[in-house]
Amino acid sequence: MRTSHFPRHLWPLSTHFYRRRLFLDSHDLTVLGRRLGTPVYLYDAATIDHAIAAYRHGLGVWPGPGLITYASKAWLSRPLAHLLARRGLGLDVASQGELEIASRGGFDAGLLHVHGNNKRVELLQRAAEAGVGAIVVDNLYELSLLERLNPPAPVALWLRINPDLLAPTHAYRQTGHHGSKFGMAVEEALAAARRIAAIPHLRLTGLHVHIGSQIFELDPLAASIDRLIELAVRIEQEGLGTIEALSPGGGLGTPYTPADPAVPLHRLAARLCAHAAESWQRQHGGPHPTLILEPGRSLIARSGVALYTVGAIRVLSDGSRIIAVDGGMSDNIRPALYGARYTAVLARDPLGDAIGPAKIVGPLCESGDYLIEQVHLPEVRPGDVLIIPVSGAYHLSMASNYNGVLRPAVFLHQRGRILPMQRRETLDDLMRRDVFAVN
Ligand code: LLP
Secondary structure, eight states, X not given: OXXXXXXXXXXXXXXXXXXXXXXXXXXXXXXXXXXXXXXXXEEEHHHHHHHHHHHHHHHTTSSSOEEEEEXXXXXXXXHHHHHHHHTTOXXXXXXXXXXXXXXXXXXXXXXXEEOOSXXXXXXXXHHHHXXXXXXXXXXXXXXXXXXXXXXXXXXXXXXXXXXXXXXXXXXXXXXXXXTOSSSBOHHHHHHHHHHHHTOTTEEEEEEEOOOXXXXXXHHHHHHHHHHHHHHHHHHHHTTSOOOOEEEOOOOBOOOOSTTSOOOXXXXXXXXXXXXXXXXXHHHTOSSOOEEEXXXXXXXXXXXXXXXXXEEEEEEOTTSOEEEEESOOTTTXXXXXXXXOOXXXXXXXXXXXXXXXXXXXXXXXXXXXXXXXXXXXXXXXXXXXXXXXXXXXXXXXXGOOOGGGOOOOEEEEEETTEEEEEEOOOOHHHHHXXXXXXXX
16 A cells, blocks of 8 residues: 555644654654553644644634634643643633633633533532633523622623534534524523623623534534524614624534545635625624634544554454454543544554454453444554544543543644653542542
């Protein structure tokens, strides 16, 4: 296989070949895997910057101000928060935990937007006291909690609408259809806007919609933007507030395997923003609010790779192999949860001719513990380092200690250096919450 056949768009920008081995900048990934220990996650800063630039390019099409806010549920740590804050991004947080990591990672409260369909009153209180950029009101019950708060200053609110649109993605990732737990129908949102207008410590400043995740077709996203702007017009016509922020959520798809659509991110982002501009002009026509894009996966997924070490290999009677590695559904539950597909390469021979299909499985006590149902690989031996690309989003943030497994270490590659971001979990970490009151 020639390097021209290698699906570069699935790999971090700093990945390249040297003597047919896979490198991240000057780092041989086999050597790195052995030195750092596996399973280990590596992020590439240049690839994150590339995705940020793609979104900035997209926002350039919007005639008003724009802001990229990273959906931190894709993965967050204080070092990552620090990196993103330095690049001028905002952050979507959906729990007190994420709010705390973001603040301690260096985010200005004003750049934080608080999401969630059942926010705890403690979170609302803390967010109001911190002076977050916006609390995104999901439902009327939450509004009643907000009405009862006693904040030091008026709280900026956005309304999350449910546009009743079915996103073309896995059912677990659809969030904008009738029957979804997220957001308010348009009439409900209008009722919320009327209530907010009557409360001095609350201020309606924006509208939000997010119909789902891993979406490659723009039409449903465009339709959700149209509904958002339609509501903005009605709210302003009724004199209930001025919409300063328009947030059509995240959700742009990321290719995981060569079979997935490979439209460049800057093009998708530009087409989305062009639609928002056209829709605003057509339906509203007034001064442009800030357009707030909220990517999670598409900002971070490609920048991350997961390195595993091969252990047991079973050869089945049909010649196919079951290759067990040292990580699995405890660090990547996506295959088990959504049937998500991945590809993998052998770090020491990424371009080698395949000898046949293999299933990549983990070490956990469950048959659903697999990482790849089928991948074609060359000869693999115990001790080899196997790499799975597009591992940056929704792996570590959904990781668990199932079977008492320790969560992986995380490093960042930046300008040739490999910097730690999160150490590997230890056995002591695992015991930390146990309380000995029983006898
Ligand atoms: N905004 C809101 C309000 C969200 O709930 C999400 C993701 C995003 C933005 C970012 O969406 P993205 O750009 O990442 O598609 N665990 C699933 C994905 C769940 C997405 C949850 N919400 C997966 O691994 O596919």
